[in-house]
Amino acid sequence: MNTQSLSKVTIHFAGDSGDGIQLAGSQFTNTTALAGNDLSTFPDFPAEIRAPIGTVAGVSGFQINFGSEKIHTPGGRPDVLVAMNAAAFKKNFPNLKSGGIIVLDSAGFDKKNLRLAAYDESSTPIEDIPKDYQVYAVDITKLNREALKDLSLGSRDKDRSRNMFALGFIYFLYSRSLQTTISFLEAKFKSKPEVLEANLRALNAGYNYGDTIEAISRFKVAPAQMEKGEYRNITGNQATALGLIAAAAKSGLELFYGSYPITPASDILHELAAHKNRGVKTFQAEDEIAAVTSAIGASFGGALAVTGTSGPGMALKTEGIGLAFMLEIPMVIVNVQRGGPSTGLPTKTEQSDLLQALYGRNGEAPIPVIAANSPADCFSAAFEAARIALEHMTPVILLTDGYIANSSEPWKFPQASSLAPINPPIVKADAQYLPYKRDEREVRSWAIPGTPGLEHRLGGLEKELETGNVSYEADNHQAMVKVRDRKVRLIAKGYPAQKLIQGPPSGPLLVLGWGNTLGAIQVAVEHALEQGLAVAQLHLKYINPLPEDLGTILSAYERVLIPELNNGQLARVIRDQYLVDVEVLDKIKGQPFLAEEILEKIKSLVEND
Amino acid sequence: MTEPNSALFTAKEAASDQEVRWCPGCGDYSILKQMQSVIPGLGIKREDIVFISGIGCSSRFPYYMNTYGMHSIHGRAPAVASGLKMANPNLSVWVITGDGDGLSIGGNHLIHLLRRNVDLNVLLFNNEIYGLTKGQYSPTSEMGKRTKSSPMGSLDHPFNPLALALGADATFVARTIDRDPVHLRGVLETSNLHKGTSFIEIYQNCNVFNDGAFLSYSDKKQKGQHIILLEEGQPLVFDAGKKGIRLNGLKPEIVDLEEGFSANDLWIHDSRDATKAYILSRFFDDNFPRPFGVFYQEDRPCYEEQLIAQINHAKEIQGETDLDDLLRGKRSWTVD
Numbered sequence: 001m002n003t004q005s006l007s008k009v010t011i012h013f014a015g016d017s018g019d020g021i022q023l024a025g026s027q028f029t030n031t032t033a034l035a036g037n038d039l040s041t042f043p044d045f046p047a048e049i050r051a052p053i054g055t056v057a058g059v060s061g062f063q064i065n066f067g068s069e070k071i072h073t074p075g076g077r078p079d080v081l082v083a084m085n086a087a088a089f090k091k092n093f094p095n096l097k098s099g100g101i102i103v104l105d106s107a108g109f110d111k112k113n114l115r116l117a118a119y120d121e122s123s124t125p126i127e128d129i130p131k132d133y134q135v136y137a138v139d140i141t142k143l144n145r146e147a148l149k150d151l152s153l154g155s156r157d158k159d160r161s162r163n164m165f166a167l168g169f170i171y172f173l174y175s176r177s178l179q180t181t182i183s184f185l186e187a188k189f190k191s192k193p194e195v196l197e198a199n200l201r202a203l204n205a206g207y208n209y210g211d212t213i214e215a216i217s218r219f220k221v222a223p224a225q226m227e228k229g230e231y232r233n234i235t236g237n238q239a240t241a242l243g244l245i246a247a248a249a250k251s252g253l254e255l256f257y258g259s260y261p262i263t264p265a266s267d268i269l270h271e272l273a274a275h276k277n278r279g280v281k282t283f284q285a286e287d288e289i290a291a292v293t294s295a296i297g298a299s300f301g302g303a304l305a306v307t308g309t310s311g312p313g314m315a316l317k318t319e320g321i322g323l324a325f326m327l328e329i330p331m332v333i334v335n336v337q338r339g340g341p342s343t344g345l346p347t348k349t350e351q352s353d354l355l356q357a358l359y360g361r362n363g364e365a366p367i368p369v370i371a372a373n374s375p376a377d378c379f380s381a382a383f384e385a386a387r388i389a390l391e392h393m394t395p396v397i398l399l400t401d402g403y404i405a406n407s408s409e410p411w412k413f414p415q416a417s418s419l420a421p422i423n424p425p426i427v428k429a430d431a432q433y434l435p436y437k438r439d440e441r442e443v444r445s446w447a448i449p450g451t452p453g454l455e456h457r458l459g460g461l462e463k464e465l466e467t468g469n470v471s472y473e474a475d476n477h478q479a480m481v482k483v484r485d486r487k488v489r490l491i492a493k494g495y496p497a498q499k500l501i502q503g504p505p506s507g508p509l510l511v512l513g514w515g516n517t518l519g520a521i522q523v524a525v526e527h528a529l530e531q532g533l534a535v536a537q538l539h540l541k542y543i544n545p546l547p548e549d550l551g552t553i554l555s556a557y558e559r560v561l562i563p564e565l566n567n568g569q570l571a572r573v574i575r576d577q578y579l580v581d582v583e584v585l586d587k588i589k590g591q592p593f594l595a596e597e598i599l600e601k602i603k604s605l606v607e608n609d
Numbered sequence: 610m611t612e613p614n615s616a617l618f619t620a621k622e623a624a625s626d627q628e629v630r631w632c633p634g635c636g637d638y639s640i641l642k643q644m645q646s647v648i649p650g651l652g653i654k655r656e657d658i659v660f661i662s663g664i665g666c667s668s669r670f671p672y673y674m675n676t677y678g679m680h681s682i683h684g685r686a687p688a689v690a691s692g693l694k695m696a697n698p699n700l701s702v703w704v705i706t707g708d709g710d711g712l713s714i715g716g717n718h719l720i721h722l723l724r725r726n727v728d729l730n731v732l733l734f735n736n737e738i739y740g741l742t743k744g745q746y747s748p749t750s751e752m753g754k755r756t757k758s759s760p761m762g763s764l765d766h767p768f769n770p771l772a773l774a775l776g777a778d779a780t781f782v783a784r785t786i787d788r789d790p791v792h793l794r795g796v797l798e799t800s801n802l803h804k805g806t807s808f809i810e811i812y813q814n815c816n817v818f819n820d821g822a823f824l825s826y827s828d829k830k831q832k833g834q835h836i837i838l839l840e841e842g843q844p845l846v847f848d849a850g851k852k853g854i855r856l857n858g859l860k861p862e863i864v865d866l867e868e869g870f871s872a873n874d875l876w877i878h879d880s881r882d883a884t885k886a887y888i889l890s891r892f893f894d895d896n897f898p899r900p901f902g903v904f905y906q907e908d909r910p911c912y913e914e915q916l917i918a919q920i921n922h923a924k925e926i927q928g929e930t931d932l933d934d935l936l937r938g939k940r941s942w943t944v945d
Contacts, residue, residue, distance in 0.1 A: 034942050180940075223944075232941040242936060249932050256696055276923035278930060281695055281916060286721035290688035293681065293718075297661070297692025300679055301700070305692070323682050413941075416932035449677040449693070449700055452656040457625065457672050459680030460664075469627065470672065 003175065003218045008067030010075030011170065014092045015084030015108075016053055017046055017060040020163035024082075025062025026408075027167060031180045032066045033233040033410050036223025039066035040375075040519065041408045042074035042592070047263075047347045054116030056087045068222040072519035074407060076594040080173075082166055084108055084140075087117035089125060099132040103169060105162065107141035138209065140165050147205035148198050157195070161202035168206025175220045178203060227412060234411040236375040236404035237264075240308075240334060241271035243382025245278060248304045250383075251390050251422035256298035256305045258283045258291040260313060263346045264402040265336040268308045288313040292320035292333070299329045300458070302426075302448035304386055308334035310402075311353050312343060314360070321395055322361045327458045328436070328444050328484070330389040330424065332382070337401040339590045348590025349403035351515050352566035357397045358544055358573065364481045366488045368392070369544040371399040373518035376411035378404060381541065383419065390424040392491050393443050399543075401565075403592045404516045429453060435468040442487035492545040498553060503529060503536025506556035509606050512582075514540040514570055516592060517563050523595035524602060533606045543570070551578050559583060561605060563598050616649035623648050623655070625675040631666060636787035636813035637734065641673055643793045648674075651801050653701045660703045661690040663710035666741050667734035667813070670705040684715025687722040690729050691912075698913045701801070704731040708749040709739050712768050716748075723777040725912040726805040730797075733770060733810050738819035750819075771904055772890040774808045775883070781807040782886065782905045787814060788827035792838070792901060799903060805911045826899055839889070839902030844875035847898045854897070861888055861897065880906050 011028070015021045022043055029041050044061040051058030065075030080101040083089035085108030096102065104126065111121055119125060126137050144165045148158045164181075171178055181203060189196035210218075234242075248255035257280065259269045273282040281303070285291040292307045299305035309317060314335050324331045337353045339345025357369045368388050372381035378400055385398040427433065427445040435456045436444050447454035456468065464471035465479060502525055503510075513521045518539050525537040538553060540546070554560055554574070562571045563585040571582040585601045587593055623645040631637045648658065658676040662668035664683035671678030677700075681689045690704045711719050711733045722729070738756070739745040745758040749770065753762040774782045781803040785796040793811070800807035812823040825835040837847045837854070845854040846866070853875040855864050864870040879885060886905035892898065 030940060034940065036942065036944065226944045228944055230937065230941050230943050232936075232938045234938070245935065246932060254696065256692065258692060275930075275935070276920045277927040278935065279920055279924075281920070283692065283695060285688065286717055289685060290691075290718055290721070293685040293688040294692030294695070296681070297679075297689035297694075298696040299692075300659075300689070301693040301696030303696040305696075319682055320685070327679070413936040413938075416936065448697075449659050450657055450697060452654070455656060455675055455677050457627075457674075457678040457680065459672070460682055461680065 003220050005220050005222065007069050007221070008065070008071070009080065009174070009219065009221055010063065010065045010078040011080040011082065012078035012092055012095070013062045013082045013166075014059055014088035015163070016087070017049070017051055017058050018053065019060070019084045020160065021060045021062050021084070024163040024167040025064060027181045027184060028170060029064055029408055030184070030233060031171070031176050032064065033231070034180055035176060036226070037066040037068065037221055038071040038224035038226060038410060039064055040071045040074045042403065043406045045347050047345070052116070054085055054087055054113050056091050056117055059088045059091045061088075061092065066221060068224050070224065071409075072522045073592070073595060076596055082170060084162065084166065085117070086113040086119060086125060090117050090119065096133075099134075101134045101136070102129065103136045103138065103166065105140035105166070106137045107139050136169070138169070143209060144202050144205060147201050151194060151198055153194055153198055158198060161198045164199045164202035165206035165209075168203040169210050172207045172210030173218055175218055178207060226410070229412045231410045231412050233408050234376055234379070235267070235406060235408045236372065236378040236400055237267035237336065237406070238271050239376055239378035239411065240372070240382045240398070240400060240405075241268050241275075243379040244272070244304070244306055244332070244386060245275060245280060246379070246416070246419055247383045247386030247390075247422060248280075249416070250419050251304060251386070251424055253302065253304040253390070253424070254279055254281060256281045256283070256295060256303040257308065258285050258294035258298065258305070259308045260285050260288045260291045262288075262310045262313050264338055264405050265308045265310045265313070265334065267405065268334060268336070288316035289320060292317040293323075295331055296320060296324050296327070296329065299324070299331050300327075300449065302450075304390065305330070306332040306334065306386075308336065310336050310338045311340045311356070314353060314356060318360055321367065322363065322365050323460050324395040325361070325365045325367055325484070326460050328393045329395075330393055330446070331395040332385045332389050332398055333395060334382070334398045334400065336405045337399060345590045347402065349401045349516065349592060350565050350588065350590065351401060351517075352569065352588070353399065354543065354566065354569040355572070357399055364485065366485055366544060368394060368396045368488060368491055369399060370396060370541060371515040371543055372404060373515055373539060373541065375404050375407050375409045379411070379413075384541075387422045388491055390422050391443070392441065392487065393425065393446060394488060399515060401516050427451075427454065434466045436463055437466045438483070438487070441490050442483055489545045492542070492548050495542055495547050498538060498547045498549050500553075501537040501539055502526065504534050505536070507534040507536060508558045509535045509561060509602065510554065510557035510559070511535060511537050511561045511563065511598070511602065512540065512554075512570075512574070513537070513563060514543060517565070520593035520595045521563060521598055524598035527595070527599050528602045528606070533602065535602055535606060540570075543573070546577060554578055554580050559605060561585060561601065563587070563593055563601065565592065617652065618649045618655050620646045620649055623675055625673050627672050629673050630669065632817050634816040635666070636736065636815070637667055637670070639787040639790060640732070640734065640793065640811060640813065641670060643790050644674070644797065647794050647797045651701070651798070657699060658701045658703070659693060660705055661686045661693065662705040663715055664741070665707040665710045666815075667705055667707040668710060684710050684713070685718060686710070687715065687718040687729075687731065691722060691725070691727045694727050694729060695913050695916060698728070698917060702729045704729055706731065706733050708733065708735045708737060708747045708770070712748045712770060712773070720773070720777040723774055723779040723806050723808060726780050726909050727913055728804055728806070728911040730800050730807045731809065733808070734813040735770060735810050736813045736815035736819055737822050738815050740815045740818050744818035769890065769893045770810045772887065772893070775887050775890055775905060779808045779905070780805040780907045780909050781903070782890070783808070783903045784810045784812070784901050786812040786823060786826055786901060788823075789901075796903070803906055805909060826901075835898050837892075837898045837900045839878050839880070839900050839904065841878060841880055841903070844872045844877055846872070846875065856888075859884070859888065861892070863897065880904065883907070
């Protein structure tokens with residue numbers, strides 16, 4: 001048996017949505033992270049909790065890309081496919097790299113499963129795999145039942161540990177330790193000793209199976225050359241939650257999170273609800289509107305108030321966000337974007353709520369918009385959104401999306417002491433308090449109920465300059481619209497200078513991105529540069545207001561390409577703001593970009609010139 | 610009840626400097642005046658009082674109180690107030706809403722507030738009409754009501770607000786009326802003492818679009834026969850002591866006290882009895898006099914107290930995680 005060293009591997013786990021694919025994937029991820037690889041993951045599950053068993057619609061997938069080199073994306077075509085049934089194979093085999101490795105449970109290819117996967121009953125998909133693929137067709141179901149035969153669990157319960165058998169086998173193939181998963185199982189099934197025993201045996205049986213079959217080649221992926229420091233693995237939704245908790249700590253405020261369950265944002269609520277011991281107040285509201293308006297109440301009461309949702313929920317919150325804007329109170333609105341419009345593609349990703357974030361309110365109501373670009377970046381984006389909200393007394397929209405929300409990557413987490421303090425303009429006493437008197441940044445001060453002498457009334461009606469009293473006066477309204485707009489535009493004064501991620505400071509092409517496209521663009525531009533194409537990369541975190549130096553950067557390139565997972569929304573904004581022509585690469589398939597899709601577009605633009 | 614001399618500020622200080630802009634003769638003036646006279650005596654500091662309203666005529670109320678206040682958006686005051694109370698349970702929070710704001714566009718928030726039992730006082734000004742939009746029928750307007758939006762008569766069956774509140778398991782349910790200042794002040798004071806959501810329906814005359822809707826409950830000549838004032842432990846008597854209500858099983862009956870019945874036969878008001886409260890709330894047609902006062906009250910833990918208790922419990926058993934430990938999580942590794 002030989003062990004081959006690899007610098008990078010992409011594995012795709014797939015099975016029925018009841019097969020425990022996400023669990024197997026996340027366990028492989030944790031083990032891989034602790035082994036020191038850089039990695040990126042992408043879970044992809046059906047919208048239905050239990051789609052019809054065995055069908056292609058019910059296939060749940062989890063992809064991980066890991067390596068001894070820097071990893072920017074969950075990988076394009078996988079090197080390895082783990083398929084627990086015929087449907088999982090049917091859906092994912094076409095994506096597998098030519099000559100790749102296939103691990104499959106042959107029990108999942110019986111007549112019934114073939115029929116459910118809409119194969120011809122006479123077809124023989126396993127036998128039909130071309131010879132250059134390396135196929136491990138293992139009767140996992142049978143071997144697993146054999147390993148658990150003396151346990152008193154029913155065979156259905158025994159079969160539930162098939163995922164651990166498959167995972168054990170993959171651990172063997174990639175020379176991984178079982179210890180992380182063993183500890184995890186021991187904690188998870190502490191109160192169910194028989195289930196624990198079944199899972200541990202299945203895991204070991206899978207590993208040992210790999211050890212006993214002959215002529216198998218194993219692989220080793222050495223630890224990556226990562227920047228020195230302490231790391232953990234984190235998903236985007238977890239990072240968003242931690243960013244908000246950190247911002248509350250750094251501003252000396254309590255965190256209030258009002259939310260209504262919605263895919264793919266609910267995990268933020270779950271994560272925050274688990275941190276009550278830090279004083280986090282979570283409120284599962286009766287609807288999206290109560291979620292945002294309860295946050296408005298909490299903000300008025302002096303909390304760092306946050307509401308989180310996804311596209312359809314944003315639509316419902318619109319009026320509330322307008323009120324927060326009009327009141328000029330701090331609030332963060334997290335939109336974990338998913339495929340739209342309407343209910344759209346709840347479990348799939350998209351970047352199509354950008355224009356909604358920028359413009360989706362009645363009246364003149366500009367709101368700062370920040371976009372996170374990777375799972376770990378959700379932490380700093382959430383922290384920054386909270387900072388701007390609190391220091392500039394405004395609602396801020398934080399855009400993440402289903403892809404980075406559920407994906408994970410190693411995160412070199414910051415020391416708490418390295419996070420800058422956040423200073424909300426709280427006023428404790430004032431002989432003549434004027435709620436809408438502003439400082440040089442046009443920011444008003446924040447008098448919190450309970451503070452003696454500062455009693456005042458706020459509302460959604462137009463206000464008189466400084467006093468905040470209701471005013472229907474014509475010139476006052478114009479002045480107020482202008483001052484609120486100016487206040488938001490002045491936020492850009494506090495941005496750091498925009499820095500190119502790579503490429504020359506001027507030339508034929510700039511690839512401009514925002515949000516989750518960062519990794520795919522980075523890989524594409526790296527390849528383009530390696531191939532001698534003079535392409536540069538810039539990625540936007542701040543979408544409203546746009547950075548003041550963006551126009552100068554854009555003007556240094558002959559062309560600008562914006563790849564986005566929508567029908568060209570940032571492109572419209574850039575054309576509108578800078579009058580530059582923009583090439584759009586759109587992808588509206590519910591899936592993130594593959595680097596090669598962007599590279600191809602880059603080549604078509606630069607080589608044709 | 611608190612003695613007037615314990616007032617922390619004066620009624621004059623309770624009023625803001627803003628000019629009140631309801632139509633002359635509007636019932637809202639009376640409610641505002643009673644609130645301004647009651648609130649200084651509740652033993653609550655002015656800075657700890659907050660009025661939250663939605664949209665509608667009644668929702669201008671916070672602008673006229675010299676306390677903290679927010680005039681929010683249509684129907685959402687219960688949710689805004691809930692968030693505020695969770696953020697700072699020390700505040701005395703009053704929700705001002707109307708029949709359109711609270712029962713139509715904001716109906717969902719109202720019922721969820723009541724079941725959660727957040728410690729707020731909800732004052733629902735019911736004038737059975739949309740006033741601010743100039744006279745369309747509301748969810749409490751009677752069927753067949755002719756308005757600009759229902760020229761042939763409204764087809765909507767009206768809500769019975771108190772029955773709705775009881776159905777949502779409200780812990781304090783009362784009714785009062787703008788034209789009876791003494792009763793109104795009494796109900797406001799009692800509601801303030803209740804820990805949990807107090808729901809108070811206030812019949813309020815809209816003299817422009819629905820004048821006289823409650824005349825039979827306020828007019829000196831008529832009201833005796835049409836109202837019952839609920840008093841704890843007292844028999845249900847009306848029409849100047851001439852008539853009463855008795856319970857025949859679960860069926861209420863009007864009895865004549867001048868012809869064979871005495872106070873001993875009558876229903877004794879018990880605001881802790883949920884079944885009786887529900888029967889009382891069904892006194893909603895012309896067959897029975899309309900009850901005023903506290904229909905129902907119960908002690909049930911309020912939402913924000915339990916939220917704080919959970920937080921304290923979590924702190925106790927888990928300790929307050931250091932921010933560094935939180936960021937590090939359970940599994941971290943070091944790259945040298």
